Amino acid sequence: MSTIYTQTLPCGLKIIAEPMSGVKSIGLSWHFDAGTSAEPEDRAGLASVTSEMLLRGGGERDSKAFADVLDRIGASRNVDCSGRTMHLRSSTLGDKLIDVLPMLADNILRPRLDDSTLAPSKELSLQGLESLEDDPRERASIRASTRHFPAPFNRSIYGTESGINAITLEDVQNFWRTRSAPAASVLAVAGSVDPDQLFQKLGELTEPWSGEHETIEPAGSPVRGVDHIEDDSNQVQIMLLAEAPAESDERAALLTKVAVNVLSGGMSGRLFTEVREERGLCYAVSASYRGDDRFGVLSAYVGTTPERAQESLDVLTAEMLKITTPEGRITESEFHRAKIGMKSNVVFHSESTAGRAVGLSGDQRRLGRARSLDEILRNLESVTLEEVNAHLAGFRLLGVTLQTLGPKELTPPASLGI
């Protein structure tokens, strides 16, 4: 039975700490409200370039000196961005907590962001963009998200060539200064951690930290509907996106996750069995749910050959719709399987200090509070088959985006109503 400690520092930073028994390591997960949705319209790629530059020195230290100190502490460090956040992660041994915190504070409060690291960071972002040419699935996924979500929450992390090329040092500095405000920031530490020591040290280190923070709102309605990317490849990518409860709508999100697990969890989910095993229609098929405080999305994916593409889409759509009908109701054994699979996954992830830290900070961002492992497992345990089926009976595929990529367009199934 673990205890979660939280504190909001005077600067506004929210800290969550969960000591874990039997471990020597700590995992840190630090979120900032600085994702691609905060980029200026003509600077697509700014979040990604900033994430690269954040890795290159801080405080008194240049890139090399900074990396050298982290190595002496035995600390790993990663920075990556998404639509909503910039995410700094670090792992080290618990007895190095006091050494790593000043480094991370330098990284965040006093990053170098200087001319010498701008060009290589832009170059890396351009290379990332170029690598999409060889990744048709990722290209289809980016287009699908662009159409499915309202601007500016529909932007990819890759940016655009013109956006990246236009980025100046001032852009990066402004972006980080205006978006890294402490009050919109969440830090979680899990593992071999003394919460009091953590809170006190961070209180000292963040004393000079301040800054305003502007909340980003959706601008207009998303495009959605049907879209096809003509591509001379011998693979076809099919993606179906629909509205789902936001993660902040906790119970509905949980019931949706159970349904997605029945469709696509483990090795014997419905989609795998019906689309791949029974009919041999594709090489990959899956469904997933993602949500945050604002949005929820149900996605289904098939990767297949041009010859099998139309039938794959038809069968995929039929399975996605069927689970909401009386004939498609989840069975007792499917329900049991989904629950144990979800329970196992929750436990596996929570046993790693890095995984647990990410879970805590994510909870805080999505739900406004961090849940204990016990609470998560209790919630899952409390779900009944009747409750899931009742939820699904009222669920419809709404706000659908159908994205395909391949040599020719497919016919959207009439049942999708798009």
Add this chain to the structure above:
Amino acid sequence: MSTIYTQTLPCGLKIIAEPMSGVKSIGLSWHFDAGTSAEPEDRAGLASVTSEMLLRGGGERDSKAFADVLDRIGASRNVDCSGRTMHLRSSTLGDKLIDVLPMLADNILRPRLDDSTLAPSKELSLQGLESLEDDPRERASIRASTRHFPAPFNRSIYGTESGINAITLEDVQNFWRTRSAPAASVLAVAGSVDPDQLFQKLGELTEPWSGEHETIEPAGSPVRGVDHIEDDSNQVQIMLLAEAPAESDERAALLTKVAVNVLSGGMSGRLFTEVREERGLCYAVSASYRGDDRFGVLSAYVGTTPERAQESLDVLTAEMLKITTPEGRITESEFHRAKIGMKSNVVFHSESTAGRAVGLSGDQRRLGRARSLDEILRNLESVTLEEVNAHLAGFRLLGVTLQTLGPKELTPPASLGI
């Protein structure tokens, strides 16, 4: 402070169990002496095809029914092969141990290996082989290993097109029957496990298990030397392999690992600094050590452009040689950094039940005994800078293989003596 329990069952299977506090999951790692080195010469790819077929049913259950039961237990399962072993891994919750063991026993003692799964498994192996076309680094690495190790320990897991096409059901059945002998097999379980329960249940389940086992010996000397793969790409792959102590030569292997960490550990290793940061010669550079009970190999890698390839090779070679000279001796701060980095890595991996199980079974195979985390950390702690530098002063790059891939051949540095 953890305790390791071991038992050798009457059938010859060696079992290792390490209960871990604070976790609910278990990780299982089961090795068999059935790697590519055991393939008949004209059936290259047999180990890989067998690994695919092992995933497809066992005992009374076909592929689908088997996957369904594992999902009900909430157990994951993987099978993959290497040059020396076939490796089955599984993770589940500790309270499902008694449910998962009979499934794994069915998987191993009574796999289906029937006609219905042969064709799709061969197809997947052929696809894997085909995917190498897009992976120049992997192609260079395969060729380098083929030249560096003595047959039959020099074979890749991908096999050959003719080998895979020639594989019959009888080949697979014979391969598994003759190579999955219990006495050459090691099973490790870490996490929420009761060793007595584990030993007793496995004793019952493996009662009918028997089989002879033939040890494979090297046939002749390896080729080594310089080789170039002509490839019309705008990347150049450079790999340098040399003899190193086997892992079973524990102290020498440990000292070699410290040296490799100085060259390539963390974010501030010598190679990264000298080849990439200072001179901007490449996009990737690294060194690594791998060893088992028989072999040890020191490898260095550079990925770069054709224009920078020769200089990259020259600088890489110079750095690999320099560390054995008086001017290149490891410094106090490099030594400290390498030790803390290695310590952190050992701790991180050992905190996951899956990682710990793999560590235990690997130890048993390589060293003939499983080490506790304390022993590993104590050994590391006991290494002194003087000891590493003395070891390096006596170390030479011997038995070198230089493999390149790119638009044109490079000139091997004279200092390599090849």
